[in-house]
Amino acid sequence: DVKVTQSSRYLVKRTGEKVFLECVQDMDHENMFWYRQDPGLGLRLIYFSYDVKMKEKGDIPEGYSVSREKKERFSLILESASTNQTSMYLCASLGGRIYGYTFGSGTRLTVV
Amino acid sequence: GENVEQHPSTLSVQEGDSAVIKCTYSDSASNYFPWYKQELGKGPQLIIDIRSNVGEKKDQRIAVTLNKTAKHFSLHITETQPEDSAVYFCADKEGNNDMRFGAGTRLTVKP
Numbered sequence: 001d002v003k004v005t006q007s008s009r010y011l012v013k014r015t016g017e018k019v020f021l022e023c024v025q026d027m028d029h030e031n032m033f034w035y036r037q038d039p040g041l042g043l044r045l046i047y048f049s050y051d052v053k054m055k056e057k058g059d060i061p062e063g064y065s066v067s068r069e070k071k072e073r074f075s076l077i078l079e080s081a082s083t084n085q086t087s088m089y090l091c092a093s094l095g096g097r098i099y100g101y102t103f104g105s106g107t108r109l110t111v112v
Numbered sequence: 113g114e115n116v117e118q119h120p121s122t123l124s125v126q127e128g129d130s131a132v133i134k135c136t137y138s139d140s141a142s143n144y145f146p147w148y149k150q151e152l153g154k155g156p157q158l159i160i161d162i163r164s165n166v167g168e169k170k171d172q173r174i175a176v177t178l179n180k181t182a183k184h185f186s187l188h189i190t191e192t193q194p195e196d197s198a199v200y201f202c203a204d205k206e207g208n209n210d211m212r213f214g215a216g217t218r219l220t221v222k223p
Contacts, residue, residue: 033210048210101211105155
């Protein structure tokens with residue numbers, strides 16, 4: 001089975017800190033995605049990548065950036081964390097013959 | 113992108129009863145409709161999906177129906193069990209475009 005691993009389940013960071021959320025997938029998928037999940041809003045796409053060193057903005061990219069230096073790793077970066085970025089962050093990958101996304105377990109980030 | 117509307121936002125049923133969650137999409141070009149189940153503390157997991165050339169698909173107690181004319185698709189869970197309690201998300205997708213998710217339905221199955 002495809003495995004998508006997010007390095008942290010829970011994070012607490014201070015306002016203004018630079019935060020890195022890491023995501024690794026083990027099935028050589030081309031496509032990777034970062035979503036944030038908030039109550040009543042469902043999943044909202046922050047950034048996605050279709051290939052190494054390639055990135056595209058999703059619906060809510062403000063305050064975030066991403067890095068994809070290797071195919072298996074897609075990092076989400078909060079340049080200067082703010083309290084309104086407190087959320088659950090989900091990474092997903094897509095590729096091969098699988099048509100649906102495979103999600104990681106999520107990182108619950110709290111910014112204080 | 114255009115959203116997927118999902119109803120209800122919360123659903124409580126008695127164990128053994130059926131549960132139905134409905135979604136409406138707006139892009140007539142959408143051709144793939146997955147359903148995800150998210151248990152507490154975990155990421156969403158694909159439980160069933162349907163493509164636009166099929167009207168219904170079943171997998172044991174779970175079924176999905178698609179009405180392309182009305183742009184509706186629904187998740188049906190029969191003989192619900194407490195372990196079915198979770199948040200369920202619908203989504204739609206067209207070709208290589210991104211997946212669009214509904215806001216989720218919190219299903220509670222009471223023993």
